[in-house]
Amino acid sequence: MTPLPDHLRQATRARTQEAENRARAALAELAKAGEPISFTAVARLAGVSTDFLYRSPELRSQIERHRVKGGSASAAPANPPADSSTSAAVRALSARLTLQQQTHREEVAALRKALEVAQGENLDLRRRLARYEAD
The missing domain is CATH 1.10.10 (Arc Repressor Mutant, subunit A)
Structure with missing residues (x-):
């Protein structure tokens, strides 16, 4: 070496x-x-x-x-230091999981809102098409 x-x-x-x-x-x-x-x-x-x-x-x-x-x-x-280090790891992972869950909830809410808008636009376009075909 x-x-x-x-x-x-x-x-x-x-x-x-x-x-x-x-x-x-x-x-x-x-x-x-x-x-x-x-x-x-x-x-x-x-x-x-x-x-x-x-x-x-x-x-x-x-x-x-x-x-x-x-x-x-x-x-x-x-004994508690080993337990507390384990629980510290569990707490860290739990906090990370909670943050990910919150992020996912926000993403799902945003996607649902976008889907509602798209469905509204789709319905509006269908109604316009139905009026156009009726003439």
Whole structure:
């Protein structure tokens, strides 16, 4: 495997550092708000993956320390983050589906209106044709 050029290596380091800073800020924000701290909650708030947090020894130890500080709360959030991430996905898909349904309803309403106009024009043309043929 060929080594990365310096500019790519620097960009990678900068991106990683930025993600770590976001994770630290998210951890501080959760702690300040008194929210349950879990890898999923920090990852969601920071916009990073849970894998990223687990692979970073410093961040991992900070998150685990905060979870231990929570005492009895540390056992409770163990399951809800998975559920909340699942329900977050369900909520996102549900919102998308609702938006699509609304769009389809509007399209159907517009098409029905256009069909009514076309049927009215068709009826008018038939009446004119019937008068023309009667003469």
